Amino acid sequence: MNVTKIKSRLVTCLAASVCMLFTTHSGAEDWSKIEAAAKQEGKLLVYSTTSRTAKAAKAFSKSTGIAVEVVRLKEQELITRSYQEAQSGVHKVDMVVGEDWPAARELLNNTGYFVNYVPPTAKKLFAKKHQNPLVLGYINRVFGYNTEKHPNGDPLKSVWDLTTDEYKGRVMIRDVAITGEHQNALTEWVRRSSDLEAAYKKRFGKSLEMTEANAGLEFIKRLLQNDAIIMTSDTKIAAAVGAKGQEKPPYGMFYVYSKHRDIKKKDLALSDSRQIDPTLGYMYPIVLQLSANAPNPNAAKMFMEYLGTIEGFAPWAKSPGVYTPNPNQVPFDGDMPLAWWEERMWLYDLDYAAANRGKVLDVWLKYAQR
Numbered sequence: 001m002n003v004t005k006i007k008s009r010l011v012t013c014l015a016a017s018v019c020m021l022f023t024t025h026s027g028a029e030d031w032s033k034i035e036a037a038a039k040q041e042g043k044l045l046v047y048s049t050t051s052r053t054a055k056a057a058k059a060f061s062k063s064t065g066i067a068v069e070v071v072r073l074k075e076q077e078l079i080t081r082s083y084q085e086a087q088s089g090v091h092k093v094d095m096v097v098g099e100d101w102p103a104a105r106e107l108l109n110n111t112g113y114f115v116n117y118v119p120p121t122a123k124k125l126f127a128k129k130h131q132n133p134l135v136l137g138y139i140n141r142v143f144g145y146n147t148e149k150h151p152n153g154d155p156l157k158s159v160w161d162l163t164t165d166e167y168k169g170r171v172m173i174r175d176v177a178i179t180g181e182h183q184n185a186l187t188e189w190v191r192r193s194s195d196l197e198a199a200y201k202k203r204f205g206k207s208l209e210m211t212e213a214n215a216g217l218e219f220i221k222r223l224l225q226n227d228a229i230i231m232t233s234d235t236k237i238a239a240a241v242g243a244k245g246q247e248k249p250p251y252g253m254f255y256v257y258s259k260h261r262d263i264k265k266k267d268l269a270l271s272d273s274r275q276i277d278p279t280l281g282y283m284y285p286i287v288l289q290l291s292a293n294a295p296n297p298n299a300a301k302m303f304m305e306y307l308g309t310i311e312g313f314a315p316w317a318k319s320p321g322v323y324t325p326n327p328n329q330v331p332f333d334g335d336m337p338l339a340w341w342e343e344r345m346w347l348y349d350l351d352y353a354a355a356n357r358g359k360v361l362d363v364w365l366k367y368a369q370r
Helices: 003-026 031-038 052-064 075-087 101-109 120-125 159-163 180-191 193-204 215-225 234-242 257-266 297-307 338-344 350-368
Strands: 044-048 068-072 095-098 134-146 171-174 229-231 251-256 270-272 281-291
Touching: 031 297, 044 052, 044 075, 044 297, 052 068, 052 297, 075 095, 075 101, 075 180, 095 101, 095 297, 101 180, 101 281, 101 350, 120 297, 134 234, 134 257, 134 338, 159 193, 159 215, 171 234, 180 193, 180 215, 180 281, 180 350, 193 215, 215 350, 229 234, 234 251, 234 257, 234 270, 251 257, 257 270, 281 297
Parallel strands: 044 068, 044 095, 171 229, 171 251
Antiparallel strands: 095 281, 134 251, 134 270, 134 281
């Protein structure tokens, strides 16, 4: 990354960014004027990492008459494309619906190319911690096991179990090298090293002996040395773990809980651990950000407002494992509310993740390549 270029571009975006940020935090906007202006603008362009944005956009267009184009991109592709277009002075996209906020913040928000905007519903109903960055929803990732193999219930007592001989060559995890959210999540394991050490002693009755700098990095080392199966897809992990008729089925680590929506459809014997210590997995945010040079800023603001409502969030609410900060959400059948998961999962610290994800990746690559 060329820091000098970023700083120079930041100056060119500063005035627009400050203006937008002022209206965001001051609440001085006249919403009726925004709605009127939005209907005079062109087609709204949205970059999104989730396909459900297109479904929300279709419903939004039907109710407002505002045309929306949604371009779906992978998380790193969205960040890179949005950054490169803004850096080159190409102002096409109006807003982004993205993941991996620590990386996105560095290239999109800290450069002034995109700004945080909090529309009326979110400002009124969302807790402050969900407003900056503005969170569309949270996705949780869990540990899973085969219920046919374990008919008497959850076999997972501790995350450290996954590093033992019993689980050798049987733990599936999406490749951390290509999954920014895993990198972020594992920084929390580094930050909470003392908790992991305590969990090890609780499980095995002795202190953890380490060759890495802390328990989080030690876990990564031991998991990979235990022949973890590195995957490229959460869908494949869920299907492999839950396939019936296996003598020694694999176990899943950090796959999205929303895959459990397919249990009946795919006839899977699959469940998630509700007792594994010290965390049931992790949660990460889907973030909304407004382009500082949006061609259609008012239409973008209206769409962001819509996504904060229960109606706007409906495409995500049709499966477990996705949670709006809107307190009026009714959990998916069989799922638990956002607050329940927040108490039992580690949500990574954004600043710490941004500063330390490189350490996680270095250790992952060090042992994954052996």
